[in-house]
Amino acid sequence: MKKHLLTYLLFLGTLMSAQITLGSGTTSGGASTSVATVPWSTYYGYSYAQQILLKSDINAAGAGNITGLRFYLGASASLTNSNDVVVYLGQTSKTSFSSTTDWIPTSAMTQVYSGTVTNNAGIVEITLSSPFAYDNVNNLVIAVDENKSGDNGGELFYTYTSGTNKTLYYRSDSTNPNPASITQTGTRSATQSVVTLLGLAPNPVPACPSVTAPTAAATGVSVLPTITWNAVSGATGYRLSVGTTSGGTDVINNVDLGNVTTYTLASSLQFNTQYYYTVSSYNGAIPSAACSERTFTTGNISCPAVTAPAAAAVGLPVTPTITWTASAGATGYKISVGTTAGGTDVLNNVDLGNVTSYTFASALMNGTKYYYIVNAYSPLATSSGCTERNFTTVCTPVTAFSENFDTVTAGSWPNCWAKVGANGSAYTQASTAISAPNNMYIYTTVVSSPAVVSMPPVSTLQLGTYRLKFKMRGNFTAGDKIDVGYLTNPSDASTFVSFGTTYTANSITVVDNYTINNVTAPAGVTTMAFKHIGPSGYSILIDDVVYELMPSCVEPSAVTVSAIGANNATVAWTAPLSAPGNGYEFYYSTTNTAPTASTTASGTSSTTSAPLSGLTSSTTYYVWVRSVCSTADKSVWTTAAMFTTACTAVGVPYTLNFDSVTTPALPVCTSAVNSGSGNVWNTSTATGFTGNVLNYTYNSSNAANTWFFTQGINLTAGVSYRIKYKYSNATGTTQYPEKMKVSYGTSATVAGMTNLLKDYPVITGGVITSDFVDFTPASTGTYYFGFNAYSAANMNRIYVDDINIDVTPTCFEPTALVSSNITATSADIAWTAPATAPANGYEIYYSTTNTAPVSATVPTVTGITGTSQALNTLSSATTYYVWVRSKCSSADMSSWSNVLTFSTPCASVVPTYTNDFATTAGACTSNVSGGSPTGAAPTGTTAYWVQNNWLNAPVTNSGTGSMRMNLYSVNRAGWLKMAPLNLSAGVYRVKFDYAVTTYSGTAASAMGSDDVVQFVVSQDGGNTWTVLQTWNAANAPSNTSNTFSLDLTGYTGANTIFAFYGNDGTVDDTEDYNFYIDNFVVEVNNVLAANEVKANANTGIKLYPNPFTEVLNISDASNVKNVLVTDIAGRLIKTIANPGKELHLGELKQGMYLVTLEMKDGSRQTIKAIKK
Secondary structure, three states, rough: HHHHHHHHHHHHHHHHOEEEOOOOOOOOOOOOOOEEEEEEEEOOOOEEEEEEHHHHOOEEOOOEEEEEEEEEEOOOOOOOOOOEEEEEEEEOOOOOOOOOOOOOOOOEEEEEEEEOOOOOOOOEEEEEEEEEEOOOOOEEEEEEEEOOOOOOEEOOOOOOEEOOOOOOEEEEEEOOHHHHHOOOOEEEOEEEOOEEEEOOOOOOOOOOOEEEOOOOOOEOOOOOOOOEEEOOOOOOOOEEEEEOOOOOOOOEEEEEEOOOEEOHHHHHOOOOOOEEEEEEEEEEEOOOOOOOOOOEEOOOOOOEEEEOOOOOOEEEEOOOEEEEEEOOOOOOEEEEEOOOOOOOOOEEEEEEOOOOOOEEOOOOOOOOOEEEEEEEEEEEOOOOOOOEEEEOOOOOOEEEEOHHHHHOOOOOOOOOOOOOOOOOOOEEOOOOOOOEEEEEEOOOEOOOOEEEOOOOOOOOOOOOEEEEEEEEEEEEOOEEEEEEEEEOOOOHHHEEEEEEEEEEOOOOOEEEEEEEEOOOOOOOEEEEEEEEEOOOOOOOOOOOOOEEEEEOOOOOOEEEEEEOOOEEEEEEEEEEOOOOOOOEEEEEEEEOOOOOOOOOOEEEEOOOEEEEOHHHHHHHHEEEEEEEEEOOOOOOOOEEEEEOOOOEEEEEEEEEEOOOOOOOOOOOEEEEEEEEOOOOOEEEEEEOOOEEEEEEEEEOOOOOOOEEEOEEEOOOOOOOEEEEEEEEEEOOOOOOOOOEEEEEEEEOOOOOOOOOEEEEEOOOOOEEEEEEEOOOOOOOOEEEEEEEOOOOOOOOEEEEEEEEEEEOOOOOOOOEEEEEEOOOOOOOEEOOOOOOOOOEEHHHHHHHHOOOOOOOOOOOOEOOOHHHHHHOOOOOOOOOEEEEEEEOOEEEEOOOOOOOOOOOOOOOOOEEEEOOOOOOOOOOOOOEEEEOOOOOOOOOOOOOOEEEEEHHOOOOOOOEEEEEEEEOOOOEEEEEEEEEEEOOOOOEEEEEEEEEEOOOOOOOOOOOOOOOEEEEEEEOOOOEEEEEEEEEOOOOOOOEEEEEEOOOOOOOOOEEOOOOEEEOOOOOOOOOEEEEEEEEEEEOOOOOOOOOOOOOOOOOOOOOOOOOOOOOEEEEOOOOEEEEEEEOOOOOOEEEOOOOOEEHHHHHHOOEEEEEEEEEOOOOEEEEEEEE
């Protein structure tokens, strides 16, 4: 009896203590409205929430009765306004809510509580009205309906994050939902309330831990990995097994880790090895069951980090030491060294043992770049992908050197040259700035950290009998400086010592030549260096560096040219420190070819200057000087000094078109000055002009006040002269009016422009205007003509071109040439007569090239008495250029007028016409945009139809191309107009291939919802159009070749144009596709079969046999008045009046003809007949 009583008491105790808690922590929503409302809302007036608790999360020992629920919140939290609840419990197979209306009906649950609840020191415990039987098979649903209006200032219950969409809730301050018939849309959430289920006993077998790291099948894992997992409810500890095979435990065999959720292996694993591991839990003596095995793979051994020498180090000893940082897990290191990238010709993967440095046992070569790689290894792994580094050994000193950087690839240094240290930038680059093809670039970013470049070591720095020469100029800005000195440690830029003088880059166009004589350095120093010292931070270019023994005869320096006239100049120079005993020789030339030692001098001088005479004006000269120490001892020639002689005045005619210069330069003997704060005249190209023009470009802040001056021109007093020129503002910019004056005077200065010829205070419209002014100078002399731009600030551009100054003509050219009535073979030309009409009429010269005629050019048309002329026998589809001149007498002709340009249209083609679009759209086709066949005419010039491979394939349907339009956007209308055709014969058909593919592939594609492609025709040369075929979304073509064919009977226009029109509408559809056409043909319609006879429905008249050989019979000739026979080109071949039954047509050539029967009642009947 006692035994049974004890068993009963133990069972009762178990029931009393049985409970399962899901979730933990003290997180609550507070005043946030973005968190879930569970178990009910304490922040809204009313709420209803359902939570699904998974069986696996509950982890009960078995089925049982739930006797109560506990929810948790702050100990002092008040529920006075949120304590009227109805609680439901139920069982469900759902694992989550599938939508925001996926409420579990109350009919599928049991109401287990209704009443008021209280907070008892942080716990709200609800004792169920009757126990709820949980089957431990399904999932559990808890639903709480809170019905008391008002709230308690925030969400108070503790919550935690569980699975996605396992909570569904609704809350409102005004609407109290009815759980029995809920219609409200809820909100899904992964947040659930911390809850204790009273009465259920937890499963004594703990669940398997959920491993969080490493990730499943992770690679590159450390050889000392850390494994982490989530805590398991009810677990009192965890065990780990690790092996090198599936299920293996050869590394760790079910080791008890204690009650932790992370473990780092104490001993290093092998590199590049896959490991299998299992984390299990236990509850006292009860282990978890069947936990999943996972794998990870360790990474490779890491590359050693080389610490010396520095990357790309230079000037290293020939037995250098390489050091590195140890790699974790490494048991040794191997090194490879070669003289080429990737090479192993010095050391081939030599095993060094477990060390972190290596000194070369055998001396390397001087002045050589070596490439090396250090790898770490362990018994089972070797590092891979380690960075190859390089160093260069110290060069063997030489006595002298010369370097122009031209034998290396840009970016590489010549042997024994190097950038020292990490400061700034220095490298060789492709450039013609000093001497092609390369030079040296050096740039210091921060003055306190200058860039340094070392030169090859020399053995003669202590002698004081050598010199260093180099050329230098600024790169983009002048003014920065170079210091030249030596390095006491060739590998350390901080050991730089200056020779004492800095050198300035004075220009970005003129090269400075510098020489340092009697170079000396302390004992043991071998290496000179350049240092960019700033101070402005502009890069410098250096080239042609020479270190040489000072010659016995030293050349002069600083050659300059002054007193430059039109035919003379003075050259001067600086004597060397030891002046030559026999003076100097100089040599000059118009070509920049340096003289050699044997070149004959142009002259000699016993002083440091010499006059140059007999020069040509407006010419560039180069001059060199050398010292003459004795007859047998002469110095080298200096570098060249360049100068240009002054211009001389010229006579009339004077012409200037700016085409001889490279923009923006001005022509020789002209000049431009800025008398204000705007910009200055230069040259450029301009729309509508030929070649270059004089150009003024606006200044956004300052008004223009710049003058351009011509060369001096000799004029005679009392003679009338004419200056002609063209001018314009920037094309179409009527909103930017420009201003310009034209003047002349006796000097090319602003003050010298004393005679105003013409003022243009408003230049607009972008129209190229030709103008002239007649003037008479009061005195004989040299005059200059000036063009003064004086536009306001922030306008646009002024252009001037074709300046011409000559004696005022006595015979004046016509003006305002126009063309009209242009056909394929003719055009009418008209012009305006000059104020004084020529006594002998006019002459015309026209050509297909835009080469203006001169006075001696033979006119094309002569003897014209009026102011118009028809030009006939022109070629179709050709651009013509026309000039007209007045003929006052046989010896007095005007200059030719300005050119008139027009183009003849294409002549209509009599079919057969074929266009396969092999390489282009074809002759006489046009590609325009805008408009529509039934609306406005196209006026745009955008070419939407382009030549492309047929169906995007490399081989076309026929030939090598097709035309296609890409339709993908909106409001794009494109036309492809074919060549005009003469269909007068009326016996043709048109056919072509068409298809659709995706834009970049060959797949089929639909057409956009409002896209359209149409085949249209115009019989009046393109004025009106008729739609022949439409393709749209309803009948989009396939992505294979389709053939369209149409009988053109009834189309007889002599100027018929077919066109393809595409429009992608106003809807931006997703379709992006090409519409193709190919093999466009208009040909004679040979549809009639050999035995086909055309009969008139009313008369029954027939022609036979058809085809025929000699005779064509009329079945009934009694009512036929005349027979007309025409060929397919529409030409009338034969007329037979009052024919008999037989028509004798043997003289006709083989082919198709149209036989027209004119009846006596006035009717006509046309029948196709074929002559065999």
